[in-house]
Amino acid sequence: MKGLSLLSISRDFVGVHAVAGVSLSVDPGEVLGVIGPNGSGKTTLVNLASGAVAPSAGKVVVDGVDLTGASSTRFASAGVVRSYQGLRLFEGLSVLDNVMVGVQRGVRPSLIGAWTRPPGFRRRERRLRVAAMDWLGELGMTGFAAHPVGALSHGQRRRVELARAFAADPAYLILDEPGAGVDPHQLEGMTGIIRERCGAGVGVLVVEHDHGWVERVCDRVLGVADGVVVAEGSFAVVAAHPALAPHLRATAP
C-alpha cells in the first residue's frame, strides 16, 4: 500500500480549525499541488504531512504504516523529507555540509567510526561527498560549496535548501512554497529537477503561490480554503472554483 496519505485529518490551534477533515494522498511518481488563499491551512497541511505537528484528529499513513503522532525524526526515517518556506538552513555550516546533513539521512552517526575511520567509513564519506557535490551541481551551486551559508543571497540559500532536500533521497518530498523570494526563472529551473525526481518514483507534495508554475509542474491539484478541500483535479477545474477564483485573479501575474 504505497503512498503518503492524510485521512480525514484535522488540526486545531486554540479553538481555530486550521485544517478540518482533509483527506489527501500522494502516490509515488506524482506531483500533487496545493493552492489556496493565505491562511487557508496550506502550511499546516505540510506540517501534518511531515510530522512537524500532530493532528487533533485523523490519521497519517506512509506506505501503509500509521505514523499518526510520530516524531518528525520518524517521518524522516520513513522517507518523508520537507523543505521550509523560511529555509531553516544550518547557519554555522558550509554550503557543502548543509547538503551533507541531507545526504547522510540514512546514516547512523557513530563515535567509534569517526575516531577509527575504517576503510568502509572513508568510502562512505567519499560517496556522500560526491552525492552532495552532484546535487550542488544540479542546482548550480558547485562554486559555493565551501562558503558559509550566511554569506549567500536568498535565491542561493533557497537552492542550498532544495539541494539538501533532494540529496536526502526522499521517497516523498514536501515543498513548502519553493518559489518564495526566488525570481520566476529560478523557480522555472527547478521544474526539470522535480519532474526528473518524479520519474524516478518520488512522490512530491508542493504548496506554491505561483499558479502558472503549479499548472505546469503538477499532475493533480488540490484547492483548499478555510481548512477544507473545496476542489480537486486538474488545475483548470480547481482554479474555476468560486472559493478560489477571486484569489487566483488577484494574484495572477
Added chain:
Amino acid sequence: MSGSGIGTLRTSRPWRAALSLRWGGPARSVGSLAILLVLAVLPVWIGGRHGYGLGTTAVIAVITALGLQVVFGLSGQLSVAQAPLQGVGAYAVAQLMVTHGWSFWAALLPAVGVAAAFGVFVGLPGMRVRGDVLALATLGAGEILQSLFLNTERFTGGYQGIAAVPGVSMFGTVLDDRGLYAVALGLGLIVLAGAMALKASPLGRAWMALRDDEVAARAYGIHPGRLRLLAFAVGSGMAGAAGGVYAVQNGFVSSVSFGLNQTVIVILVVLIAGEAHMGRTVVAAVAITAVLDRLSAYGDISEAVTGVVILMVVASRLGLVSAGLVRLRTMLRIPAPPLPAPGEVAP
C-alpha cells in the same frame, strides 16, 4: 541559472579569491601545523622546571577546552561544569594510584570513563531543556560535584584532598618534568586529532545541525536526545583525561582547583577561539595559560583581568566594539570616510 553568481563574486572581489587560494587547502594545513609546532616547542625554549611545567599546564587547559568544544562548540550545549568534571578525572587517577597502587597508564582509562559517566549525569537535563536553562542546570550539577568532592572523604579525602600522587613511570623510571610534558603533549595531540575527526564526521555534522536548527535537524532524521548525551560523555571524558594529567603533575588533588573560576576560564577560551574551531582553541588555551602565569605574581589581579577579557569578548560578540569606534569618531568629530559614488568600486 548556474554560474552567474559565482562569476560576479570572483570578479568583484578578486582579492578575496586570491586570499582564499592562499589561505585554504594545503597552505592552511601547513600554516596550522607550523603554529602547532611552535607552540609545542615553546616550553623547550623556555626550558627548566618552569618551562616544562607551564607547558604541561597549557596542554591540560587545551584538552579541557577541546572537551568543552565538543559539548558547546559542536553540540551547542553550554556546560558550566567543565572544571568539576576535570576534577572527577583527577580524583579518580589520584585515588587509583595512591590507594590501589595502579600505574598512571592503568588509571587513566577508568578515570576517563568515570568522568564521561558523570558528564552524562550533568548533561541529563539537556534531554529536555536548552540554552540558558541548561547552562543553569549544569552549573547546579557542577556545584553538586564540588560538594561531593568535599563530603565523600572515603574517595576524595574531603578538605584535605589526596596528597602524594606518584609521578608517571615509563620503562621502570619515574618521568621528570620534561618527560611528563612529552606525555601530556602526546595526549593533547590525540585529543586534538579526535576532536577534529569528530567535526568532520557524520556525528559532528549531526551535532552541528542540532546546534543550528533542531527542528530542521529532526526533519532530517537526527535524534536529539541520544546525541546530546553522547556529546556530554565525550567532552567530559576529555576533561577527565586532562584531570588525570593534572593529578600526576601536581601530586596533589583538592576541590579548590576545580571551581567555578576554572570553569569560567575554560568557557572564555572557547568563546575567544569561536565555537567548533579546534585549532584556534589550542592557541587560545595556550595564550590564556601564559597570561595567567604572568599575572599569578600579582595575586588576585588575574581574576580582574579574566573579568575584563570576558567583557571584551561579550562586547565584540554584540558588535559593540565597532559601534563604539563609530561613536568615538563622532565624539572626536572625525569625518566618516565618504561613501563611494554609484558605479564606483569601493576600495
